Structures are given as C-alpha cells and as structure tokens.
Amino acid sequence: MMTVANQTTAYITVVEEDHLIAIPRTIPTGATVAVVIVPPSGIMLWPPKDEESVRQAHFAAVMEAIKSIVAKPAPADHYTDAELDAIIEKARKAPRSS
Numbered sequence: 001m002m003t004v005a006n007q008t009t010a011y012i013t014v015v016e017e018d019h020l021i022a023i024p025r026t027i028p029t030g031a032t033v034a035v036v037i038v039p040p041s042g043i044m045l046w047p048p049k050d051e052e053s054v055r056q057a058h059f060a061a062v063m064e065a066i067k068s069i070v071a072k073p074a075p076a077d078h079y080t081d082a083e084l085d086a087i088i089e090k091a092r093k094a095p096r097s098s
Contacts, residue, residue: 012038 013022027033079087 011023013023021035024034
C-alpha cells in the first residue's frame with residue numbers, strides 16, 4: 001500500500017561542485033525524495049521566442065488576408081441556390097480519386 005502525504009512541497013536548488021544537494025532541515029532523515037534534472041531556465045520557455053514571433057507573424061498575415069477578402073464586394077455572377085445544389089450533387093456523385 002502506498003501512502004500519499006497531505007501536501008507536496010517542491011524545493012529547487014543547484015548541485016554544488018561536491019555533488020551535494022542542500023535541502024531544508026525540515027525534511028526528516030530517511031525521507032524519500034526525488035531528484036529531477038531540469039533544463040536551463042531559458043530552455044523552459046515554450047514556445048521559444050523566435051517560434052512565437054513566427055507564429056504571431058503568420059497569424060497576422062492570415063488575418064490580413066481574411067480582411068482583404070471580406071472587404072471585396074461580392075462578385076456579380078454568384079450562383080443561385082439551385083445552381084449550388086446541382087454543383088454539390090454532381091460533386092457527390094463524381095468518382096473519388098485515392
């Protein structure tokens with residue numbers, strides 16, 4: 001059977017040159033602890049700043065493209081509902097390529 005403590009506290013420290021890890025005296029002798037190696041703090045940022053700026057630039061470009069399309073007037077030669085229904089029906093019956 002495994003017993004779970006009421007609370008879990010995390011301590012973050014740096015391994016010294018003698019490879020000792022300092023922990024608070026409040027942790028009792030014989031306590032089971034976990035050691036997790038984490039990457040440098042700059043690596044932990046997600047997404048990295050350069051990827052984030054690329055993502056934001058792409059999003060801005062897509063939004064501009066959408067705005068330019070919406071701003072254009074509708075074409076005068078638009079399809080009637082019956083014509084659209086016929087086109088959809090023809091597409092549904094067309095053989096599918098794999």
